[in-house]
Each structure stands twice: as structure tokens, then as C-alpha cells.
Amino acid sequence: MWKTRSKLLFTAGAFISGFALIQMGMYAGQHIFGWKLDFNVFQICRSLLQNYGIGYMVDALSGLVFLTFGIAGVEAIRQCMATRAAFRRLRRMRDLPLTEALGERYRELGADRIWVIDYAKPAAFTMGLWKPRIVLSSALLSLLDKHEEEAVLYHEAYHMKHYDPLKTWLLQMCATLLFYLPVLRHITNHYKIAREILADNEAIKRTGSPMGIGSALLKLLRMTPANAHLVNFAACSSFAETSINYRISRILDPQQEPVIRLPWRSIMLSSYVLVMLTLMFALALM
Incomplete structure (x- = not known):
């Protein structure tokens, strides 16, 4: 069930985001490169605004489109730089004997995919966009059986x-970019929960018991999370910083599936935005 839910959430988020961003790209291409494109939602909005005598909104519409792509470009560059900087820092902090020992013990996970860092606080996370690596601190390993x-x-x-x-x-x-579609924020939050539960399920399946993942999670919860200070703004999946209540509930009672409430208000608001765009599209064809 959680695997299906995870796929549906990611597909829904990608479809909604992709539709809006592709339309924005078509709009930008039409005005920058002179592309001849029909049935573009943002171009329809522009025409309707001009027809109804509120042309000043056209500049706001154009500003929204170009600002969205500008922020996306800046964020992508910032993320790549943050990830590279975090990896450089973590490489200097590596405990080579422990890294080699753990890599040999879990050889099936891939060569040089597990790093142990010399760090005084417990930490466990997976970091990297294109070639992710598992990072564990020496303090964490000293706590775990x-x-x-x-x-x-x-x-x-x-x-x-x-x-x-x-x-x-x-x-x-x-x-973040499509803030006027708040359902995307809830899709992202629920997707994170689904991924953490699926990762817990994999650990339970491979170890044969929920005891190991449960006790490790509780040990980490007693410590101050330090991952943010280690990796700054780099994207990562942290072991003990996401969907804790859902995960603990499921580990304590594997037969009881946590109930995730649908964000009806955000769904209705996002649906309203999409319906309004659809109506503009229909009016333009009349």
C-alpha cells in the first residue's frame, strides 16, 4: 500500500508541477523566441487580461513566469554548490578505518557508497543528487549494536x-515555486512520510524484526539532530528528522496503518486555481 501511495503522490506532484512549468515555458518561449504556439494557458490569461481592460496585470503575469524560472535556476545552482561543499567537508571528516571496515561488511551496497565521519554527535543520512551516499557518524556507531x-x-x-x-x-x-497551488506542499510532506515508512519496511524486512529500527530511532531521538549543521542546505534524507510520529506508531504496532488526513482545504484551493485557468481557456475559445 505504501509503495503504491508513494508512486501516486510523486506522479501527482510531478504532473501538476510539470503541467504548470511546461505552460510557463511555452509562454516564455513565445515572447522571447517568437514561438508560434496555440492553446497556451498563460498566453490565454494574457489575452483575457488585455481584452477586459486590465492590461497592467499582463506585466504581473509575465513577471510571475520569468521570476519562477529565475528562482528555479538560482535554486538549482545553489543546491549543486551546497551539495559539493557538503561532500568536500564530509570527505575531510571521514574516518578511513571505520569507512573501510563498514564498506567491507556491507559490500553489497556498493563500493565507496558508505562514509563514516569522525563526528561527536550521532548522525545518519543519505546525501547526493546524482550519486547519493550514506553518511554515518562515529558517535552513532558507538551507540548502536x-x-x-x-x-x-x-x-x-x-x-x-x-x-x-x-x-x-x-x-x-x-x-515552493508554485506556492499558489498549496496542494503541492502537502503532497511533498506526505511523500516524505511514505518514503521513510518504506525505508523502515526495508530495514525490517532485511533484519527480520522491527526491534532494530525502533531502538535505533529512539536512541537518535534522544540526541540533538546535527545533520543540518553538517550538510547546511544540501538535499538529504535524514534517518531521524522526518515523520517521526507515523514511524513510531507503525513500529510499535505493525498491523495498524497510520491514518494520513487529506488536506481538503488545500485541495479545494488548488482545484479552484486550476478550474479558473480552465474557464479562461474555455472563454478564449468562444
Whole structure:
């Protein structure tokens, strides 16, 4: 169920975001490069605004389109720079003997895909957009027993295998850019919950028990989260900073599925925005 829910959430977020951004791209291309395109929602909005004598809104519409792409470009560059800077810092902090030992123990996860850093606070996360890596702190490993260590590794390996830092960052950026479609924010939050539960499920499946992932999570919760200070603004999937209540509920009672309430207000508001665009489209064809 959670795998299906995760796919539906990502598909819905990608479809809504993709439709809006493609329309914006068509609008921008038509006015910058002179593309001859019909049935563009934003071009229809522009024509309607001019026809109804509120042409000053045309500049606002154009500003929204170009500002969206400008912010997207800046955010993409900032994310790439933050990720590179975080990896450089973490590379200097690596505990090579522990990294080699853990890499040998979990060889099936891939060569040089697990880094152990010399850090005084417990930390576990998966970071990287194109080639994600699992990062664990030496302080965390000193707290965990073998069963808990396996659970944390397999949890993070699920994020690494499915490129969760990249997917989550893309949804988060689209939710920020298209702020007037608030349902995207809720889709992103629910997607994060689904990915964490699926990663927990993978750890439980690989270790054969929920005890390891549960006790490791509780140990990390007692400590102050330090991941934000380690990676700054780089996209990552953190072991103990997302959807804690849902995960604890499921670990304590695997038979009880957590109930996620639909954000009806945001759905209605976003639907209203889309309906208004559709009406503008219909009026323009009359």
C-alpha cells in the first residue's frame, strides 16, 4: 500500500508541477523566441487580461513566469554548490578505518557508497543528487549494536537506491515555486512520510524484526539532530528528522496503518486555481 501511495503522490506532484512549468515555458518561449504556439494557458490569461481592460496585470503575469524560472535556476545552482561543499567537508571528516571496515561488511551496497565521519554527535543520512551516499557518524556507531546498525544501514540504503534526496528536493522546489497551488506542499510532506515508512519496511524486512529500527530511532531521538549543521542546505534524507510520529506508531504496532488526513482545504484551493485557468481557456475559445 505504501509503495503504491508513494508512486501516486510523486506522479501527482510531478504532473501538476510539470503541467504548470511546461505552460510557463511555452509562454516564455513565445515572447522571447517568437514561438508560434496555440492553446497556451498563460498566453490565454494574457489575452483575457488585455481584452477586459486590465492590461497592467499582463506585466504581473509575465513577471510571475520569468521570476519562477529565475528562482528555479538560482535554486538549482545553489543546491549543486551546497551539495559539493557538503561532500568536500564530509570527505575531510571521514574516518578511513571505520569507512573501510563498514564498506567491507556491507559490500553489497556498493563500493565507496558508505562514509563514516569522525563526528561527536550521532548522525545518519543519505546525501547526493546524482550519486547519493550514506553518511554515518562515529558517535552513532558507538551507540548502536549490530542489529541496530544493520537496520540503519538498510534504511538508508533504500533512500540511496531510489534517489530519494533528488526526488524529494524536486518536489520541494516545485512546491515552493508554485506556492499558489498549496496542494503541492502537502503532497511533498506526505511523500516524505511514505518514503521513510518504506525505508523502515526495508530495514525490517532485511533484519527480520522491527526491534532494530525502533531502538535505533529512539536512541537518535534522544540526541540533538546535527545533520543540518553538517550538510547546511544540501538535499538529504535524514534517518531521524522526518515523520517521526507515523514511524513510531507503525513500529510499535505493525498491523495498524497510520491514518494520513487529506488536506481538503488545500485541495479545494488548488482545484479552484486550476478550474479558473480552465474557464479562461474555455472563454478564449468562444
